[in-house]
Amino acid sequence: MQEPSKRLPISSSSIGVTFLGTASAMPSSTRNHSALALRLGSDVWIFDCGEATQHQIQKSSVKMGKIEKVFITHTHGDHIFGLLPLLAGCLNGAGGTAEGVDDPRTQVNLKEPPLEIYGPLGTRAYLRNGLKFTHTLFGRPFVVHELRFPNDPETQDYTELPPHPAESPAGRNIPQIDGVWPEIYKDDVLSVSAAPILHSVPCVGYVIIEAPVPGKIDPRKYIPDIKRTKTPMSVMRTLQEGGSVELSDGTVLQGPPRRNGRKVVILGDTYDPSPIVPLALEADLLIHEATNAHLPGVDLATKDVDSFETVQERAISRGHSTPQMAGAFAKRIGAKRLILNHFSSRYPGDDDVNPFAKKIMDAIANLAAAEYGDTVLCARDLMSVELALPPQ
Incomplete structure (x- = not known):
């Protein structure tokens, strides 16, 4: 994962x-x-x-x-x-530039966060073949994760084509x-x-x-103790998240349970x-x-x-x-x-x-x-x- x-x-x-x-x-x-x-x-x-x-x-x-x-x-x-x-x-895709004209999309930074694609075996091969034979270039990376069925190969991709220049090598085959x-x-x-x-x-x-997610909070249960101990009202954020707060007199306030x-x-x-x-x-x-x-x-x-x-x-x-x-x-x-x-x-x-x-x-x-x-x-x-x- x-x-x-x-x-x-x-x-x-x-x-x-x-x-x-x-x-x-x-x-x-x-x-x-x-x-x-x-x-x-x-x-x-x-x-x-x-x-x-x-x-x-x-x-x-x-x-x-x-x-x-x-x-x-x-x-x-x-x-x-x-x-x-x-x-x-x-991903800013296009068919590239004329011969002799530089196109920055031929050198994609694969360290950028990729657009993620999940699908069964064949998804990666479909994309590689479609991108290869349409000469499509991308300006940002993508990654393909395939959900492999028990009878699927563990590593093969149904294609001999290499990864597209914008395809991240971090794609997983998920058993x-x-x-x-x-x-x-x-x-x-x-x-x-x-x-x-x-x-x-x-x-x-x-x-x-x-x-x-946080439960529904009733401020009336907490504000009297908060004011009595001169505690900053900002502690309500912690209580809203379901956390606990210990006041200066030792009183412990517990936020509502998460749902x-x-x-x-x-x-x-x-x-x-x-x-x-x-x-x-x-x-x-x-x-x-x-x-x-x-x-x-x-x-x-x-x-x-x-x-x-x-x-x-x-x-x-x-x-x-x-x-x-x-x-x-x-x-x-x-x-x-x-x-x-x-x-x-x-x-x-x-x-x-x-x-x-x-x-x-x-x-x-x-x-x-x-x-x-x-x-x-x-x-x-x-x-x-x-x-x-x-x-x-």
């Missing part, structure tokens, strides 16, 4: 998700390919990076310059084709431990763990956990995410795909020969889930909130302005809610949601 970095605590209202693309396989006029941005205070982490993600970011409130990490769930094109352009946008990848990243405020989830190709789900931070579970494509259950329990937010749904009487393209069972069988055969499967999994892990994502292009994404689209997406949400037992939200492109701290 890398050395912990310093990160400012995240305020109670500044963890959020912006959905940059919510389509499955083929984009549509109302849904782009898969990508979302996790907003963590002033920093941004991208999860999956389908085609035109960079363009979607430009349409959103997400700032390119704030992106510090990218997490890829699997290497299907609709989840990774936008990674090269995104890196070019973030599984007891079937998961615990704490592939950790600092004082956040940690990320991962687990395999079942799809048609090797696929990963990610769990982001915020470290315990759990937030947990976000972001799944890639899957027909069965069971391996991630131990990491995902009691998630504050679960983002789960719901590619296919049976919507008789709602979706005009519904086939007479189809049923809930046949649609589910077809979804599973292609490595995907239905809304009911997503709702059942959310209930299984005790998720406090469920957002559906990754919809077939037949389901329109303009349900905020199109009554017919709203009818379809409401029906999809209701199918999941019937299994989950609570309200379900269907994501659409450029939608943002905020995740507040759990109650005291």
